[in-house]
Every structure is written in C-alpha cells, then in structure tokens.
Amino acid sequence: MYEGPVQDLIDELGALPGVGPKSAQRIAFHLLATDAADINRLITALQQVAKGVRFCEICGNVAADTTCRICGDARRDPLLVCVVEEPKDVLAIERTREFKGRYHVLGGALDPLSGVGPDQLRIKELLGRIGRDEITEVIIATDPNTEGEATATYLVRMLRDFPGLSVTRLASGLPMGGDLEFADELTLGRAFTGRRAV
C-alpha cells in the first residue's frame, strides 16, 4: 500500500477493465513522471467524456458533433446500412475497407441475463431510419455468438415486412462464440464479401 493520493490513483486505475494491480501501479508511476502539459491533456479528455459523450443522432456511433463523420460523408452509400452492436465494431469493419455504406449501432445485443431486451437497443431508431431514408439493403453484423445470433434473428423478423428491402447476414468464417472486434481484417473482410441473404 502506498500513501494517500498515489494509492487512490492506483485503486482507480485498477478498477478499469483489463488493468490488473501490477499494471495499475506501472501506469500510476508513469503518470507521476509525466509532464504537467501531458497530464492536463489527459484531464481535459476525461472531463469531456464525463460531461457526456455525444452519439450520432442518425447511427448511434460516438461522434464529435450531432452526427458522426461517416453519416456526414456524402461519398458513403446512404441506401446501404450495416447494423453492429458497438462503436468498436464500426472501427473493426472500417479497417477492412470493404464497406462503403453507413452504420447503425444498436448499443448491445439481446441479453436477458443482463436485462437487455429490444427496448434497450436502438432497434426502433433502425426501423424509423429504414422507413424514412429509402434504405435498400441492411447487413446484420452482430457478433457471431449466442446473443449476437439471437439479435440477428430478431432483426430479420422485424425487417422482413419492409417491401423491397434486402437483408443479409455476415458470412460465416467468423469463429463462433467470438467477438467481431477480435476477428482479423482478412476474415472480417471475407465475411463481408460473402454475406448471405437471410
């Protein structure tokens, strides 16, 4: 145990996901040796997040403004929407450079064990978007695990009544029981090009 503020800092860092007691200590002492200017940038970043991150009003991705960079980009195909669970999945798919449409971030997956049902996800918003924006294809890219698959099935049921809308699911090849963000670019890229109608 260290005294006072140092231990407080270690405790706070140690509470973060993926940071064990040893790493927390290492990060804390690194910060102690860091320039005041760098520390201030970190503080500002934390304060801004604490004030509230902004989410894109259209797709739900994290954004710097009312809408995100992708939704504001006129070169992206507005008729094509890829549905993902989390903002980190948007990044993973962007890295493949296979997808030229826009996204819809659900904010999770159906997960009764954690009390997450359709109302806790941005599904209503998705249905609204499809009705309003003349979207022609929806690609479902939820995680290839139990909860992601259930969410995909649910979405398919909700989407099949839209006339002329094509709904596809990312092709398998993604390891089952996995997380989209951990799939390597090649596998994820292939899954995109080989998506199947559902």
Added chain:
Amino acid sequence: MYVRHLQVTDFRSWELADLPLHPGPTVLLGRNGQGKTNLVEALGYAATLSSHRVASDAPLIRRGAQRAVVRTAIVQDGREVTVELEITSGKANRALLNRGAVPRTRDVAGILRTVLFAPEDLALVRGDPGERRSFLDGLLALRAPRFAGIRSDYERVLKQRSALLKTARAAKSNLSTLEVWDGHLAAQGAALLAGRIELSAALAPHVAAAYAGVAPESVPIDIRYRSSLGEQVPESTDVTELEQALLEGIARVRDQELERGVSLIGPHRDDLELLLGEGPAKGYASHGESWSFALALRLGAYELLRGEGSEPVLILDDVFAELDRRRRGKLAEVATAAEQVIVTAAVGEDVPAELDGDRFHVSNGMVTADASA
C-alpha cells in the same frame, strides 16, 4: 495411442512425479492415500481439461503451491506430440502443444484420449440424470469435437431463455423475443439431441456385452435415451425433424413454462435410462450390480471408440478390488487387449497376473519401478 511419458509438478499431493510409460499394461501399486488416483487424474485432465473428481481446478494445485503443471508425451500412429498444461489458481490456464503456446487452452483437449473408470462412476447409476447426460456429452465430444461447442452453445441459449422466462413471469413483458430464443434453443437442442440419440444406439450393444462379461450370471442390461419430448420424439435422428419436434414441444408447454419460469423441453431435461432386466437399475440394482453397470458404461464407451478406429488409453482406477476372481479374469481379458491400460490398486494380489507389464510402487511422494516385475 499411448502415453510415453507423464510428468506432473505441484499437482495434488505431488511435488514432482515422473513416469516413463509403455504400451500395454501399467500397474500403480500403493497403500491408500499415497497419490495413485492423483496420477491417473492428471492423465484424465490432460485429455479432457477437467477432473473426474472435482468441478473446479483449485483442489488440483498442491497445497501451498501457485500452479500445477501436467506434461504428457503422446504417441499416435508413430508420431509423438507433447501437451503441457499449466493450472494456475484464480487465473486462466495455459496450454503448450509441442512446446508452442496455443491460442486457446481448449485447443489441446482431445489430443490425448482416455476412457477413465473410477469409483466415482457409481454416480452414473445412482446419481441424477445430469451425471448420465455429462457422460454422453463427454463421449460425443470424444467422437466428434464439434459437439463440445454445440453443448456449450446450447447451455448459453438455455441460460438466456430461462432468464427471459423468469423476467417475463415477473413483468409480463418482453415476450416479443421469446420466439427468437425458442428457435435457437430448438436449433442447438436438435443438434445435441441427434448426437445423443445416435450415440446411445451405437453404445447400447457394447455396454450390454461389457456387462455380460463382468457380470455373467446377472440379468441382461440395456440403455435407452429418454427425451423430454416423451412419445413425440421422432424415430429418425434427422436434425430438421428433431428441431421441428422440439419447437412443437416447446409450444405445448408454453403456459407451464411461463408460470414456472423454467425451460421444460430440451436435451437438458433428458436422461439415459439404465435398464436391469425389465426394470430401471436406479433404485433397484444391488451395490455389485450398480458397480458393474457403471463399469460396463465405461468399457462400452471404450469398445465403441476402439471399434471406430481411434483407440483411447484405458484407465482403471481401483476396479479389481471390487470384483471376484472370475470377473477379474474377464476384465483382465479386455484390459490386456488394450493398446495401453493404466491400472491402480492398493494390493498387488488384487491385480490379475495376466496384466503383466510395468509396475510402479507409489508411496511417500515417490514413484519407483518395481524391480520384481
């Protein structure tokens, strides 16, 4: 296949044990509590990544130590592979295959294949249906590794669906997704069910024959898969038909499920029925009969795997003491035909003379080769 070498450090009572092994019989002799079962438990762990005695890994680490290591050198078709497992308390286990790290520990499961019979197996006959379901699922995964994934997917869907039923009972809402979970439960359940039904049918003659061998004067036995679908279970093991039957079954019990907040239909409610003569073994079989039945289930599994061309290592923990002379002889016949069999016993005289091969004495934390063998 056979194990050419077993080395454990800080596993159970063993600070270090090092055993060179050969094809054919190996007998581990030693007084009670000297660590014989601990050694065969290590072999079983190397094969399945779980112990046949405890559900958690913590008791496997020697008291006072931080981590246990189990190293095995396995020879299959003339090729040798090494599997090393590191069991650390409160942390993820690690596995090395031929000294190289593998991405996931479970990637090494099933490289070594064992069929282990131990006194704990009495629970297969006397215990809850869950014991028999695990027996079937373990054997399914040995025959086709994809079943390990099917079973864990099924269990996950089941958990989610049961959670939904419970909250639906409380809040009378959120039922819009129940049909989605029904569909996934039926799809995964049908795959598991098809595997189990097919396996039970393939296993039955082997189990009956093994029982007749170890208990020749007893009435014949049989095993039968019993589904929660009751009479509605289709004759075939066609996955699509089973899926449909499960969906219909689930629909029939919908109200009951909502009322009780539990999933009532699916392979998690099934059982492997054990029949002694005309009636059930459970509740009727004598100690000797129960014991022989449990042994027959394992020996039947062994014969099934062997007949399919992938001969596992046979491990018999403490069996001979329970058998009379004649039955010992019968079991020895099976065991001597095995590519490799590892036997433990407290008393050397209990082990039939036909099982001559390597003998080790286990005592005071030491394994010594028997000079008289």
